Amino acid sequence: MKRSPADTEASARKITRRGLLLGGLQVSFAAMLVGRMRYMQVEQADEYRDLAEENRVKFSLIPPARGLIHDRNGVLIAGNEQNYRIVMVREDAGDPEAVLTRLRKIVWIDDADVRRALDEMRRRSPFVPVTVADRIAWEDVAEVAVNAPALPGVTAEVGLSRLYPRANDFAHVIGYVGPVSDYDLSKLVDPDPLLQIPRFQIGKSGVEAKMELDLRGSAGTREVEVNAVGREMRELGREEGRAGDNIQLTVDADLQAYVQARLAGESAAAVVMDTVTGDVLAIGSAPTFDPNKFVRGISSKDYNTLINDIYRPLAAKPAQGTYPPGSTFKMVTALAALEDGVIDLNETIRCNGHVEVHSRRFHCWKRAGHGPVDLAKSLRESCDIYYYEIAQRVGIEKISAMARKLGLGERHDLPLSAVAQGLIPTKAWKREARGADWVVGDSLNAGIGQGFVLASPLQLTVMTARLATGQAIHPRLVRSVNGVETPVRNDGPLDISTSHLEAIRQGMYEVVNARRGTAGRSKIVGDDMRMAGKTGTSQVRNITTAERARGVFRNEDLPWERRDHALFVGYAPHDNPRYAVTVVVEHGGGGSKAAAPIARDVMLQAAYQGQPPLEAYPSNQRGTIRSRQRDIEEMLEMPHAEREKAAEGRA
Structure with missing residues (x-):
C-alpha cells in the first residue's frame, strides 16, 4: 500500500530525532573518553608514571x-x-x-x-x-x-x-x-x-x-x-x-686461650678478674665447642655429641653454673660473726671432729678434730666445727646480708647468656620456696657453704676481689663500644671493719703460705707475688651414718658424677691485690688437689702476661711444671679443632 505524504513526513521527523539522539549520545561518550584520557594523562600522570616505574624497578x-x-x-x-x-x-x-x-x-x-x-x-x-x-x-x-x-x-x-x-x-x-x-x-x-x-x-x-x-x-x-x-x-x-x-x-685473648688449655680434660670453670677495675680478663669453661659449626649449620651428629656429653660442653659454667661454695664461703660466715660481735679475733673454739645439735651429729672433714681453733687456724686448716659454732651464734639473716654485701646472690650485669643469681637463703625464702621453717641445722650447713647456698664462679671471683680490696667493685666485660669507654663501676668502700678484713686476709694468706695451709702445695715463690686464697670441697651427696661407721668412700672410688666439687678462690699479690681468680672443677674431689694448682698457674700467667719463670714455683715442683708448660705450649700451637681431641686424650 502506497504511503501518504503525511506519513512519510512524520517518519522522516522520527528518524531525524533518533539520529540526533544517537549522535548526541555518541558525542557525549566521546567527550567522556576525551575527558577521562585527559584526566589520566594530565591529572594522574605522576601516579601512573610511578606505577610504570614499579613494574621495571x-x-x-x-x-x-x-x-x-x-x-x-x-x-x-x-x-x-x-x-x-x-x-x-x-x-x-x-x-x-x-x-x-x-x-x-x-x-x-x-x-x-x-x-x-x-x-x-x-x-x-x-x-x-x-x-x-x-x-x-x-x-x-x-x-x-x-x-x-x-x-x-x-x-x-x-x-x-x-x-x-x-x-x-x-x-x-x-x-x-x-x-x-x-x-x-x-x-x-x-x-x-x-x-x-x-x-x-x-x-x-x-x-x-x-x-x-x-x-x-x-x-x-x-x-x-x-x-x-x-x-x-x-x-x-x-x-x-x-x-x-x-x-x-675486657678479656685478654692470650690469657683466655691459656685458661682453656689449662682446663682441658676437665669439666670446669675459671674466672680471672682485675681487682682494681673489675675487668674480666678471662672467663673459661671446659669442655668447649666450635661456634663456627653453629653459624654454618651444625650437623645432627655433632649436636647430639654435644648435648649427650656428661661434661656439658654447651653450658657456660663460669656465669651460668651454680655450685655449693663449700669452704670458700667461710670468709662470709666469719665476717658476719665478727661484725656482729659474737666472736672476736682471738677467741678459740675446740674441734673434736664433730658436734651434736638436737641429736644430730655434724662432722668436721678431719675426723680426729683440730683441737683449739682461732680464726686464722679455722681458715688455714678449714675447720668445719669452728663455723658450725659461729653460724649458730650469728644466724642465717646476718650471714646472708654479708654474702650479698660481698657480691653473692646478685645477678651481675654482664652480656652473657643466663647469668645466674645463685642462692643466698633466708628464713623467709625457705618458708616461701620449701613451705617449711628454718632450723638450726640449716644455719650450720650454710655456715660452711653447703645446704641451700649456691654461687657461680663469677660471683665467687667478685667476692674474692671485694675481700682483697675492701671495695664494692663490679665486674666489667665490655671495655668500649665504637671506641667509647664503658665506665668502671665501683660503689666505694665496703661497710666492713678494716681490722676484720685484715684478719680474713691474713687467714687466706696462711691457707697458701703456712706449713699446715690446705693449699700449701700451690704456693707462689717470691715475696712480690705471694698469693692468698681459700680451698673448698663441696659435697654433692649425703654421707650416711653407716658409711661413716665403715669409712667414708674416697672420691676416687666413686662414680665421677658422685664425687665432690673442687674449688679455689684467691688473689695476688697478697699485699697489693691486682688479680682475683676462681677455679671450680666439677666432681674434681678436693679443692687443694684439683682446683688450687690450676688457679696458681692461671694467676701466674695473668701476672706475668705470658708464661711465668720456673722460679715462681717451689723448687721440688719445677720438673713437673716444666713438663706441663710444654704440653700447654704444644696444645696452643694446634689448630682449634685438634685442641679438643688433645683435651679428650688428657681427660
Missing part, C-alpha cells in the same frame, strides 16, 4: 656488616667473611619445584636443603627471597649467572657470614649467631625488616645475643632495573646502611 635491602668484636688488646675474636649463596623468589619463579629441578642440574644441592627451601617458600610471602644453597663456590655463582634466563626467580649473591677466628676459646663468651627462625620472629612485636632477609644472622647466645642491637647495624637500600622476566639489567641507585658497632671486650 625493584627495591631491596642491603644487609649491614655486623660489628666486629675484639679483645682488650685489639685481637679480632669475631669477624665477617664473604659468603656466596643462591636465593629464590617464589613470585618470580612461577613453579619453584620445576625451577629447582633445572637448578640442580647446574649446581649440586642437597635434598634436605631443597625440602627446607620449598617449605620456607610456602610459609613466607611470595616476594620474600629464600636461601636455597649457602656457602657455594664462585664457579657455581658463574654457572647460575650464565643460565639465568632458564632460572626465573633465582639469583646468586654475595653476603657476609660470621667467623670466629679464635673458635673454641671464646665459645661461651662470644656465643654464636644463626639464621633468624620463626621462633625469633614470634618474640618480636615489630620485627626489623632486616630479619626478613634470607638466612640473615642474629645473635643466639653470649655477647652476640645480648648486644644484638649494637652489633646488627641498620640496612641500606638498592634500586635496580629489571626486564619483563625479572632479570636485573642495571643498578639505578644505592644507599649504604650503617654497619654494626664494634665492641671491645
